[in-house]
Amino acid sequence: MERFFATAPGRVNLLGEHVDYNQGIVLPAAVDRRVKIHARRLAEPRALLHALDFSQQVELSLSLDALNARCDREGNPLPAWALYPAGVAWALLRSGYPVEGLEATYTSDIPIGAGLSSSAAVEVAFASLWQAMGGWTISRLDLARLCQYAENAYVGVNCGLMDQFASVHGIAGHALCFDVRALTYEAVPLPGDVMLVIADSGVRRSLAASAYNERRAACEEAVERLRPYLPGIQALRDVRVEDFSRLAHFLPEVVRRRAQHVVEEIARVERAVEALKRADIVLFGQLMLQGHRSLRDLYEVSTPELDFLVDFAARQPGCWGARLTGAGFGGCTINLVQREWVEPFVRNLKEAYQREIGLTAEVYICLASVGAHAQRVN
Numbered sequence: 001m002e003r004f005f006a007t008a009p010g011r012v013n014l015l016g017e018h019v020d021y022n023q024g025i026v027l028p029a030a031v032d033r034r035v036k037i038h039a040r041r042l043a044e045p046r047a048l049l050h051a052l053d054f055s056q057q058v059e060l061s062l063s064l065d066a067l068n069a070r071c072d073r074e075g076n077p078l079p080a081w082a083l084y085p086a087g088v089a090w091a092l093l094r095s096g097y098p099v100e101g102l103e104a105t106y107t108s109d110i111p112i113g114a115g116l117s118s119s120a121a122v123e124v125a126f127a128s129l130w131q132a133m134g135g136w137t138i139s140r141l142d143l144a145r146l147c148q149y150a151e152n153a154y155v156g157v158n159c160g161l162m163d164q165f166a167s168v169h170g171i172a173g174h175a176l177c178f179d180v181r182a183l184t185y186e187a188v189p190l191p192g193d194v195m196l197v198i199a200d201s202g203v204r205r206s207l208a209a210s211a212y213n214e215r216r217a218a219c220e221e222a223v224e225r226l227r228p229y230l231p232g233i234q235a236l237r238d239v240r241v242e243d244f245s246r247l248a249h250f251l252p253e254v255v256r257r258r259a260q261h262v263v264e265e266i267a268r269v270e271r272a273v274e275a276l277k278r279a280d281i282v283l284f285g286q287l288m289l290q291g292h293r294s295l296r297d298l299y300e301v302s303t304p305e306l307d308f309l310v311d312f313a314a315r316q317p318g319c320w321g322a323r324l325t326g327a328g329f330g331g332c333t334i335n336l337v338q339r340e341w342v343e344p345f346v347r348n349l350k351e352a353y354q355r356e357i358g359l360t361a362e363v364y365i366c367l368a369s370v371g372a373h374a375q376r377v378n
Contacts, residue, residue, distance in 0.1 A: 001040055001041070001378075002040065002041040002133075002376060002378065003038070003039065003040045003041075003376070003377050003378045004037075004038075004039045004040070004041070004102075004129055004132055004133055004374060004375065004376050004377060005036070005037065005038055005039075005374065005375060005377045006036075006037045006039070006125045006126070006128045006129035006132065006372070006373070006374035006375075007034050007035060007036045007037070007125060007372065007373065007374070008034060008035050008120075008121045008122075008124035008125035008128060008167045008168075008371070008372035009030040009031055009032065009033065009034045009035075009110075009121060009166075009167055009170050009369045009370070009371065009372070010030070010031050010033050010034070010110035010116035010117050010118055010120075010121050010167070011028045011029065011030050011031060011116065011117045011120070011121075011162075011163055011166035011167055011170070012028065012029055012031055012115075012116060012196060012198055012325055012332075012334050012366070013026060013027065013028045013162065013325050013326065013334070014027045014028065014029060014175055014196075014272075014288070014325075014334060014336075015027040015265075015268060015269050015272050015287060015288060015291055015323075016265060016266070016268075016269040017265065017291065017295055017299075017323075017324070017325070017326070017327075017328070018215065018261065018262065018265070018295070018299055018301070018327070018328075019180075019236075019237075019262055019265050019266050019269070020160040020161070020162055020180045021160060021216055021219070022219050022235050022236040022237055022262045022266075023180055023181040023234070023235040023236075023237040023238075024180060024181075024235075024236070024237045024262065024265070024266040024269070025177060025178065025179050025180065025266060025269050025270070026162050026177075026178050026180060026269065027175050027176070027177055027178075027188070027269050027272060027273065028162055028163075028165075028166040028175065028176055028178065029166065029170070029174070029175040029176065029190070029196065029368040029369075030166050030167060030169075030170025030171075030176075030368060030369045030370065030371055031116065031196060031198075031364075031366040031367070031368065031369055032366055032367050032368075032369035033108075033109045033110045033111075033116065033364065033366060034108065034109065034110065034121065034369070035106060035107075035108040035110065035118070035121040035122050035124075035125040036106060036107055036108070036125075037104050037105070037106040037125050037126065037129055038104070038105050038106070039102045039103065039104040039105070039129055039133075040102065040103050041100055041101065041102055041133060042100075042101035042102055042103055043101060044101050045061065045062040045063060045099075045101050046059060046060060046061055046062055046073065046101050047059070047060040047062055047085065047086075047089065047101065047102055047103075047104065048102070048103040048104070049082060049085055049104055049106075050103075050104065050105040050106070051081050051082070051106065051107075052105060052106065052107040053107055053108060054079075054081055056079060056081070058072050058078060058079060058082045059072055059073045059074075060072060060073065060078075060082070060085075060086055060089070061073050062089055062093070062099050062101060063093075064090065064093050064094065067086055067089060067090040067093070068090070070083070070086070070154075083154065083155045084119055084122045084123050084126070084150070084151070084155060085104075085122065085123075085126045086154070087123070087150035087151065087153075087154030087155050088123050088126045088127050088130070088146070088147060088150045089126075089130070090150065090154050091146045091147070091149045091150040091153070091154065092127065092130060092146060095146060097130070097131075097134065097136055097138070098134045098136065099130050099134070100130060100133040100134055102129070102130075102133065104126075104129070106122075106125070108121065108122070111200065111362065111364065113204055114198070114200045114331060114332050114362070114364075115200075115325060115326035115327075115331040115332045116198065116332070116364075117163035117166070117167065119151065119155070119157070119163075120147065120151070120159070120163035120164045120166075120167050121167050121372075123147035123150055123151060123164060123167075124143070124144065124147050124164055124167040124168055124372045125372060125374075127143050127146060127147050127372075128143070128168075128372045128373065128374040129374045131143065131374065132374035132375060132376065140168045140169055140371075141165070141168075141169075141183060143168055144161060144164040144165045144167070144168040144169070145161065145164070147164040147167075147168075148160070148161050148163075148164045151164075160180065161180065161183075162178060162180070165178055165185070166178070166371075167371060167372055168371050168372050169185060169371050170368070170369055170370050170371035170372075171187045171368070171370065171371070172367070172368060172369055172370045173189060173190055173192065173367070173368050174187040174188055174189055174190060174368055175187075175188045175190055175276065175368060176188070177269070177273050181235075181237060186273070188273055188276045188277060189276065189277075189279075190276065190368050191279060191281050193338060193339045193340075194281060194320065194336050194337065194338060194339065195336075195337050195338075195339055195342050195365055195366070195367065196334060196335075196336065196365075196366040196367065196368065197334075197335040197336075197337045197342060197345065197346065197363060197364070197365055197366070198325070198332050198333070198334055198335070198363065198364040198365075198366060199309050199313070199332060199333045199335065199349060199353075199361050199362075199363050200331070200332050200361060200362040200363070200364070201303070201305040201306055201309060201330060201331065201332065201333070201359070201361060202305070202359045202360060202361060202362070203303055203305050203306075203330035203331070203359075204330050204331075211301075211329065212327065215258055215299065215301075218254060218255045218258040218259070219235075219236055219258055219259060219262055221252075221255050222236060222251055222255050222256075222258065222259035223235060223236060223239075225250055225251055225255070226239060226244075226247055226250065226251070226259075229247050229250070230243060230247070236259055236262045236263055236266075237266060239259075239263050240263075241263055241264060241267050244259065244260065244263045244264075248260065257297075257298040257299070257300075258298065258299060260294075260298050261294045261295065261298035261299040264294060265291060265294060268287045268290060268291055271283070271287055272284050272287045272288075275287065281320050281321075281336065282320065284320065284321060284336070285319075285320030285321025285322075285336055286321065287321070288320075288321030288322060288323045288334075288336070289310070289314055289321055289322065289323065291323050292310050292322065292323035292324055295323070295324055295328060296324075299328070301324075301327065301328025301329055302324055302328055303328070303329060303330055304357075305330075305353075305357055305359065306324045306328070306330070306331075306333055308352075308353065308356060308357055309322070309333045309349065309353065309361065310322045310323055310324065310333055312348075312349060312352050312353070313333065313335045313345070313349060316337075316341070316344075316345050316348060316349070317341055317344075317345075318337055318338035318340065318341020318342075318344075318345060319335055319336065319337050319338075319341070319345060320336040320337070320338070321335070321336045322334070322335040322336070342365055346363045346365065349361065349363065350363060
């Protein structure tokens with residue numbers, strides 16, 4: 001009986017927030033919290049899935065007709081957790097890749113709903129598993145794009161490519177400078193004595209679709225209004241900081257603030273990458289704090305809880321930088337903390353948050369980790 005193992009990491013975005021849909025550049029890192037799948041091959045075209053974290057199981061038929069129905073083999077609607085592996089099978093089959101029958105048991109230590117891309121990790125792990133079982137070849141980027149397609153078209157979440165990209169391409173000890181427009185990336189080393197400390201505010205994103213869509217629309221309006229003065233621009237990615245400063249007065253106030261964040265955030269990522277290459281963690285941390293202030297004041301996606309976590313962290317010994325990570329409106333902050341200061345940093349942050357805000361902050365200490373892989377184990 002053939003057995004297989006697959007694993008894929010979650011991710012955190014160090015810098016470059018709300019620039020992906022403006023064709024900008026982002027700076028995520030895969031983290032050492034992972035989905036792990038143990039599987040055995042089945043002769044029939046079906047998938048028996050055991051989700052240990054939910055103490056649930058479901059059986060799927062691996063045909064496009066059955067998967068289109070989003071139901072299990074008994075005709076019951078799929079539970080939410082099963083949509084992710086089912087969506088990957090559906091996307092692979094629609095793209096002409098064979099999907100083997102399997103029984104899979106999986107678990108994850110990536111916190112759900114905390115902005116660390118637990119769903120993308122599940123998708124990437126299952127895609128990698130089916131690739132290993134089927135023996136077919138695909139580029140890592142195309143695998144990530146198929147997983148994004150599954151989440152967009154099957155699960156119904158309109159995510160960008162960054163989450164799946166980082167889960168597939170992660171490199172231990174490195175961040176990934178990912179150009180969303182060109183679909184190219186560069187691995188950038190992180191200091192070995194700095195930990196990625198992720199603090200969950202406990203406030204779940206009430207990222208109303210309307211608030212997100214309003215910001216996207218403002219960015220698109222800015223491009224349209226600036227195009228007469230900057231012919232040929234396709235997105236805010238094409239607007240330089242100096243050009244924006246010269247032309248900002250042509251924009252309505254809210255549109256100006258939203259566009260200013262995006263234009264300056266893309267420039268921050270560029271500066272941050274150069275800082276990391278020089279091992280200048282001081283400048284990198286300053287750019288993180290600038291990014292948070294911009295998300296708070298210009299893009300207006302922060303919350304009082306996130307602001308408290310960032311402001312408190314920035315005053316702690318050994319903390320080089322902090323900011324909200326993810327879409328905002330709740331979720332997590334990312335903190336760069338010197339290894340020897342991590343323990344008191346975490347203790348002080350949790351105590352202060354409980355005392356001042358009245359909420360418990362879950363804190364995850366991470367390192368930049370390797371991306372997804374799968375293999376036969378017997």
